[in-house]
Amino acid sequence: MAPILAVAACGPAPDEASGGDWPDRSPRVEIVEELRADLSRPRAESDGGGTASVEEISGPAVAGRPGTWRIVYRAGPLGVAVGGAVYLQVSPFWGWSTPQTEREAALGYTTIATDAGGVDLSAETLDQQLLAIHVRGRALEEGELIEITYGAGPAGALADRYAERDSRFWVAVDGDGDGVRELISESPAVDVLPGPASRLLLHLPSTARPGESVDLVAALVDAAGNGWPEFRGTLELRLPAGVAVADGRDRPGGDGATRKVVSLALAEEDRGRLVVPLRLAAELGGVVRVVGRADGGSAGAGFEAESTPLLVSPAGRRILWADLQNHSGLSDGSATPDDLLRYAREIAALDAAAVTDHDHWGMRFMDRDPAIWRRTLDAVDRLHDPGRFVALAGYEWTNWVEGHRHVVFFEPTAEAAAGLLLSSIDESHDEAHELWAGLDGVRALTFAHHSAGDPIPTDWSREPPPGLEPVTEIVSVHGSSESADSPGVVVRGAVEGNYVRDALDRGYRLGFVGSSDGHDGHPGLGRLASPSGGVAAILADDATREGIYEALRARRTYATNGPRIVVRASYAGWPIGADIPAAAAAAGEVGPIAGVPEGTLVVRAVAPAEIARIDVISRQSATGAGAIAGEALCPERERECSLTVTLPAFRSGGYLYLRVVQTDGGAAWTSPFFFE
Ligand SMILES: [Zn+2]
Ligand SMILES: [Zn+2]
Numbered sequence: 001m002a003p004i005l006a007v008a009a010c011g012p013a014p015d016e017a018s019g020g021d022w023p024d025r026s027p028r029v030e031i032v033e034e035l036r037a038d039l040s041r042p043r044a045e046s047d048g049g050g051t052a053s054v055e056e057i058s059g060p061a062v063a064g065r066p067g068t069w070r071i072v073y074r075a076g077p078l079g080v081a082v083g084g085a086v087y088l089q090v091s092p093f094w095g096w097s098t099p100q101t102e103r104e105a106a107l108g109y110t111t112i113a114t115d116a117g118g119v120d121l122s123a124e125t126l127d128q129q130l131l132a133i134h135v136r137g138r139a140l141e142e143g144e145l146i147e148i149t150y151g152a153g154p155a156g157a158l159a160d161r162y163a164e165r166d167s168r169f170w171v172a173v174d175g176d177g178d179g180v181r182e183l184i185s186e187s188p189a190v191d192v193l194p195g196p197a198s199r200l201l202l203h204l205p206s207t208a209r210p211g212e213s214v215d216l217v218a219a220l221v222d223a224a225g226n227g228w229p230e231f232r233g234t235l236e237l238r239l240p241a242g243v244a245v246a247d248g249r250d251r252p253g254g255d256g257a258t259r260k261v262v263s264l265a266l267a268e269e270d271r272g273r274l275v276v277p278l279r280l281a282a283e284l285g286g287v288v289r290v291v292g293r294a295d296g297g298s299a300g301a302g303f304e305a306e307s308t309p310l311l312v313s314p315a316g317r318r319i320l321w322a323d324l325q326n327h328s329g330l331s332d333g334s335a336t337p338d339d340l341l342r343y344a345r346e347i348a349a350l351d352a353a354a355v356t357d358h359d360h361w362g363m364r365f366m367d368r369d370p371a372i373w374r375r376t377l378d379a380v381d382r383l384h385d386p387g388r389f390v391a392l393a394g395y396e397w398t399n400w401v402e403g404h405r406h407v408v409f410f411e412p413t414a415e416a417a418a419g420l421l422l423s424s425i426d427e428s429h430d431e432a433h434e435l436w437a438g439l440d441g442v443r444a445l446t447f448a449h450h451s452a453g454d455p456i457p458t459d460w461s462r463e464p465p466p467g468l469e470p471v472t473e474i475v476s477v478h479g480s481s482e483s484a485d486s487p488g489v490v491v492r493g494a495v496e497g498n499y500v501r502d503a504l505d506r507g508y509r510l511g512f513v514g515s516s517d518g519h520d521g522h523p524g525l526g527r528l529a530s531p532s533g534g535v536a537a538i539l540a541d542d543a544t545r546e547g548i549y550e551a552l553r554a555r556r557t558y559a560t561n562g563p564r565i566v567v568r569a570s571y572a573g574w575p576i577g578a579d580i581p582a583a584a585a586a587a588g589e590v591g592p593i594a595g596v597p598e599g600t601l602v603v604r605a606v607a608p609a610e611i612a613r614i615d616v617i618s619r620q621s622a623t624g625a626g627a628i629a630g631e632a633l634c635p636e637r638e639r640e641c642s643l644t645v646t647l648p649a650f651r652s653g654g655y656l657y658l659r660v661v662q663t664d665g666g667a668a669w670t671s672p673f674f675f676e
Contacts, residue, residue: 027401028456035360035425039368046084046175048182049076054169054190057149058156061192063163063226064095066107066156071169071188073146080140083177088148089170089363090129090157093332093519097157099131099150109153116144135177162334162520163194163226170363183364194226197272200294201525202307203349204278206319206537206566210312211282213246217349220272220294220303225520225528227347228271233296235264235274242284246277266294273346284312287606287640308564309606309639316568317539317556317575322352322548323523324392324536325406325449325473325515330372331362331396335521337379345389348524350535351543352390355380356406358398360425366395367423380414386544393417399424402432403448403458405469406515410443410549420444432459436468443545445552449473449517451500452481454493460503464510470553472510474500474669475561476517476534477526482659483617485628487667488532488561501626504655504672505619511555511577511671512657513538514562527562527666535560537567537668539576554578555671563666566606569658572598577671582652599649604642605634605660605668611641615659622653629656637663650675 050073057068073086080086088110090096097108101123112123112133120137133146140146150169151157160167166189174181197220208214216237222229239245239260264274272294280288290307327333328340335343337355344353355376359367366372377393384391394408409417422429422438429435435446446469451458455478464472474482479490483501503510514534516526526533537558540551551557555577558567567576574580605611613632619625634641650656657672 029401031400032425041180043180043182044176044178046076046078046081046173047180048173048184049078049175050074050173050184051076051186052169052171052184052188054188056190058151061159061167061190063159063192063195063222063224064161065195066151066158068149068151068156069169069190071148071150071171073148073171075140075142075144077142078175079142080135080173080175081177082136082139084135085174085181086133086135086146087172087181088131088133088150089172090150091160091167091170092129093160093329093334095158095161096129097151098125098129099157100125104153105155106153107155108151108157109155111149111152113147114140114145116140119144121146160192160334161224163192163222164329164335164521165191165339166329166336167192168363194229195222195224197221197229197231197296197301197303198223200292200303200305201347202290202292202305203564204288204290204307204310206308206310206321206564207316208280208310208312209314210280210284213277213279214310216276216278216290216307217346218274218276218292218294219347221347221528225522225525227343228273230268231266231272231294231296232268233266233294235266236293236295237262237264237276238291239278240288240290242281243288243290244279246279280312287311308608309566311566311606318541319566320351320538320540320543320548321349321524321564322536322538323348323350323516323518323534324354324394324408324447324513325356325396325476325517326353326523327357327396327519328355328521330366330375331357333357333519333521337376338383340521340523341379341383341391343521344523345383348522350524352392352538352548353523354392354394354408356394356396356408358396359421359423361398367421367425373418373421377414377418384414388543390543390545390548392545395421397422397424397435397446399430399432400456401430401459403451403456405432405435405446405448407435407439407444407446410445410545412545432462436465439468443549445469445549447471447473447513447515449476449515450478450481450490452494452498453478453490457493457495457498460498460506460508463506463508466509467553470511470555471513471557471671472500472503473515473517473534474512474559475514475532477530477532478517479532480561480667482669487661487665501617505625507622507653509579509674511552511557512559512669513557514559533562535562535564558668558670560668561666563608563662565608565660565662565666565668567658567660567668567670568604569670570602571656571673572600574673576673579674579676582650582654582675599646601645601647601656603633603645603658606640607660607662607666608639609662609664609666610637610639612637612661612663614641615661616645616647616656617659618647618654618656620648620654621651626655652676
């Protein structure tokens with residue numbers, strides 16, 4: 001069925017020359033032509049024949065560590081003809097050594113053997129992680145074996161740097177020797193375990209009311225961000241005044257009468273992870289940060305961390321954290337959909353996450369095999385826990401002409417999306433307006449992403465329909481598509497005039513979200529393994545599909561490139577993302593909160609790291625271009641900042657948004673306020 005595509009559609013890109021303009025870089029029609037040509041290539045009956053198994057010679061695979069694996073291929077009823085070949089495609093996602101038969105001392109050295117006398121095998125490395133084994137001498141007959149020992153030399157072969165279950169050794173067969181190969185029906189797989197703990201993460205929710213209880217999620221991860229490492233020891237937490245462990249295990253600490261210290265056991269079965277319920281005092285207000293230390297006892301290692309900040313206030317909407325774009329091992333990412341969602345909830349402490357594999361990219365194509373799409377839908381139904389964790393089904397419409405968009409479904413059951421995987425390779429849905437027409441009446445949203453640059457920029461010539469595409473993914477592991485003056489701007493292929501700000505200047509009303517666009521199995525924590533990540537702050541009181549859908553449609557969102565920055569902002573009393581009547585504004589009327597005068601921007605930011613500045617970006621009316629307005633706010637390099645600013649009146653077509661930039665490059669972008 002699928003050709004072997006060793007390159008991720010929107011994962012970490014191979015090195016490429018940067019720069020270039022339309023139409024040199026885009027649209028990438030040749031990719032579509034190649035995918036379609038492959039689909040129409042005839043397959044011989046013997047292509048994809050046979051079975052394979054794997055044996056772990058050196059014990060269980062550990063992320064990023066060398067090992068040795070033996071893959072045994074057994075020919076099917078039609079065998080493999082002279083001139084045919086068996087292909088070993090070690091998972092191209094992410095970091096497995098490329099199998100090679102030339103250098104015994106080097107990583108990935110592979111030996112080939114067969115029990116079939118008279119069959120002459122020769123192997124060659126064709127591409128990253130791809131080895132071809134050509135059959136010569138005589139045909140390989142049914143039941144005859146090829147034994148492939150991968151990592152046979154002293155260096156072994158490196159396993160995937162990301163831990164996951166079901167990491168596959170893909171086996172494909174060209175049975176008749178015409179150069180067209182096909183995957184065997186079930187390629188063997190191994191589980192890749194996390195490496196040793198190397199970092200402690202402490203996540204608190206970003207908002208709570210005085211007197212509430214909140215969960216602190218403490219999780220150790222390995223050097224690549226993989227969760228659930230082996231660990232045994234203690235977790236010591238230092239709690240600020242007004243915060244107590246809900247079950248009363250805390251005691252007064254040594255650093256002042258108001259602080260308390262609690263020491264908790266991390267047992268082997270905790271796999272480095274604890275949820276600690278905390279009680280907030282009824283009179284508590286302001287910012288809470290908890291400091292913690294995990295100690296592994298005799299193992300020697302100790303890991304310190306400070307929690308994400310929690311803003312305790314009786315006012316303001318709740319902030320939910322979501323990662324709405326993630327690729328699992330079903331396309332070109334890592335982890336099973338279930339494990340991806342578990343990581344989102346249990347390690348990254350997200351409130352919502354979507355699984356969005358490519359429609360037509362990776363080792364097998366979801367749009368050609370409903371069973372693959374079914375695995376996403378089933379996982380989402382299993383992990384969805386309304387009120388506590390929102391699991392969402394989606395896919396990536398991987399369009400190489402108009403740009404990629406991921407589609408996320410908000411129907412009450414994932415099942416409702418079963419017939420709605422509208423493929424970017426299908427001629428009836430290969431243009432954005434056809435996708436949107438196909439989703440008309442469906443509770444689904446589309447998100448343009450990496451819109452300014454590689455792997456393909458968005459064609460902004462068509463205005464996205466506000467009902468289906470109210471927000472855009474402004475930042476991810478690919479960097480920021482906001483503007484050329486953005487922190488962490490997209491590194492490759494940025495197209496001048498194609499940034500999100502340029503789309504706003506066309507008059508489009510788009511709110512902002514960030515997503516990791518992760519391929520490492522670590523939703524919400526893309527920044528652990530990349531310079532940039534992406535996460536969406538959604539201002540909604542209910543952690544339900546309905547609550548999140550409504551907030552996205554109202555653009556009540558902001559984006560960050562990873563850090564859980566708390567941003568509160570309003571303009572004349574209107575919330576982030578609002579359409580503000582310019583006529584009312586001009587007449588000096590006030591927004592929905594009485595008593596807040598026109599022109600008044602109220603901002604409060606609470607960040608994990610020092611805030612370098614807050615930029616106000618605005619356009620006063622329907623003409624001209626948005627730009628940074630006036631002086632940067634909050635230049636004092638503190639972690640918290642509150643202020644009230646008076647701005648000149650906006651006319652119809654104007655917009656205004658905020659950019660909070662930390663000294664470490666972390667940033668948040670609020671959805672714009674739009675004036676009409
Ligand atoms: Zn993409
Ligand atoms: Zn993607």
